[in-house]
Amino acid sequence: MKSEYVKISKILKNYDLCEYCTGRLISKLVGKQSSKLVGTKYLKKFGKSSNTKCYVCKNIFENLDSMLSNIFEKSSNIDFKTFNLGLILKNSFLERDDLIKSKFKIKGIENLKFSISSEMTKKISRKTKSKRIMNDPELFIQVNFKDESSTIRTKPIFVYGRYNKKIRKIRQKRMSCKSCNDIGCHNCNFRGLENTESIEDKISNLLIKKFEGNQVKINWIGGEDQSSLVLGNGRPFFAKILNPKKRNRILRKSSNLEGISLSELRKILVQPKGSIPFKSKVSIIIDTEKPILLTHLKKLDVLENTKIHDLSKDKKKSYQTNLSDTLQKISKNLFSFRFISRWWNSYQIFYPKFGCNP
Ligand SMILES: [Zn+2]
Numbered sequence: 312m313k314s315e316y317v318k319i320s321k322i323l324k325n326y327d328l329c330e331y332c333t334g335r336l337i338s339k340l341v342g343k344q345s346s347k348l349v350g351t352k353y354l355k356k357f358g359k360s361s362n363t364k365c366y367v368c369k370n371i372f373e374n375l376d377s378m379l380s381n382i383f384e385k386s387s388n389i390d391f392k393t394f395n396l397g398l399i400l401k402n403s404f405l406e407r408d409d410l411i412k413s414k415f416k417i418k419g420i421e422n423l424k425f426s427i428s429s430e431m432t433k434k435i436s437r438k439t440k441s442k443r444i445m446n447d448p449e450l451f452i453q454v455n456f457k458d459e460s461s462t463i464r465t466k467p468i469f470v471y472g473r474y475n476k477k478i479r480k481i482r483q484k485r486m487s488c489k490s491c492n493d494i495g496c497h498n499c500n501f502r503g504l505e506n507t508e509s510i511e512d513k514i515s516n517l518l519i520k521k522f523e524g525n526q527v528k529i530n531w532i533g534g535e536d537q538s539s540l541v542l543g544n545g546r547p548f549f550a551k552i553l554n555p556k557k558r559n560r561i562l563r564k565s566s567n568l569e570g571i572s573l574s575e576l577r578k579i580l581v582q583p584k585g586s587i588p589f590k591s592k593v594s595i596i597i598d599t600e601k602p603i604l605l606t607h608l609k610k611l612d613v614l615e616n617t618k619i620h621d622l623s624k625d626k627k628k629s630y631q632t633n634l635s636d637t638l639q640k641i642s643k644n645l646f647s648f649r650f651i652s653r654w655w656n657s658y659q660i661f662y663p664k665f666g667c668n669p
């Protein structure tokens with residue numbers, strides 16, 4: 312015990328330290344948990360004042376409250392039960408900490424960053440009634456002591472749903488502004504997007520308003536041409552809402568937006584990874600110039616297992632017709648062609664002139 316005592320005396324004689332750094336650096340030597348209390352006690356014992364500038368942390372602990380009030384203000388209107396904290400600290404702080412540790416051969420104690428972090432965590436938890444977790448917290452707080460700033464971001468919310476499109480002429484995706492190509496200019500009101508309405512716009516606006524997020528990214532399960540309708544059960548999609556403030560809001564199962572309706576809406580924990588295979592029933596009605604005979608239709612059997620190419624946009628996209636293809640004569644000049652197709656989310660329905668039921 313004597314040698315430990317001598318060591319503590321040497322440390323405190325050579326360096327001015329605050330209560331926190333004292334408590335932490337000598338914790339192992341006195342066989343106690345690192346705490347401000349231990350620091351206060353030993354500073355007093357060795358006749359040192361705690362009002363001097365700390366050699367290691369430059370009294371950083373005294374400034375935590377102003378940093379914290381900044382964080383509380385920023386997060387006051389955010390729903391969260393869990394958070395995590397990241398600290399950026401000048402290297403010189405850690406270097407001075409390491410210097411004392413190596414000089415006095417102090418091992419197995421928490422470092423300065425850890426100590427600041429646990430002090431802040433204690434206060435944030437108490438004030439916001441939340442818990443710090445490492446994995447996937449609802450709020451992430453980044454504190455930068457280099458420029459005394461803090462930033463916060465929240466965990467995204469994922470939503471699954473389906474949409475039906477009841478009127479033609481609404482495009483699925485937003486279109487980049489032709490004048491500035493995404494950058495933002497006077498023509499597009501600095502949005503970087505064309506001012507034409509799209510399904511993406513309608514869904515995004517609904518979700519941004521609901522969860523007070525700042526951006527929505529949609530993963531479409533297939534797509535349809537601007538002039539096609541989406542009937543039946545609707546086309547599935549996954550939406551990711553970035554930086555939502557209100558994650559506890561209730562999302563109604565269905566929603567009617569102008570020209571489109573949403574159904575099966577629900578929050579999901581994670582978005583499925585990779586491409587999502589799904590089946591699609593496609594029905595094409597073909598109007599012929601000359602009258603058609605059943606023998607003509609028979610010849611079309613060759614279409615089985617052939618690739619159908621997208622002629623409307625991207626010619627590289629194609630899909631395979633399935634064995635369940637059926638051809639049916641409707642009238643003298645009209646026949647229908649139905650098939651089930653297995654789609655992946657990058658595929659498109661490419662018969663703009665015909666309504667398709669995904
Ligand atoms: Zn200190």
Ligand SMILES: [Zn+2]
Nearest residue numbers: 488491496499
């Ligand atoms: Zn523009």
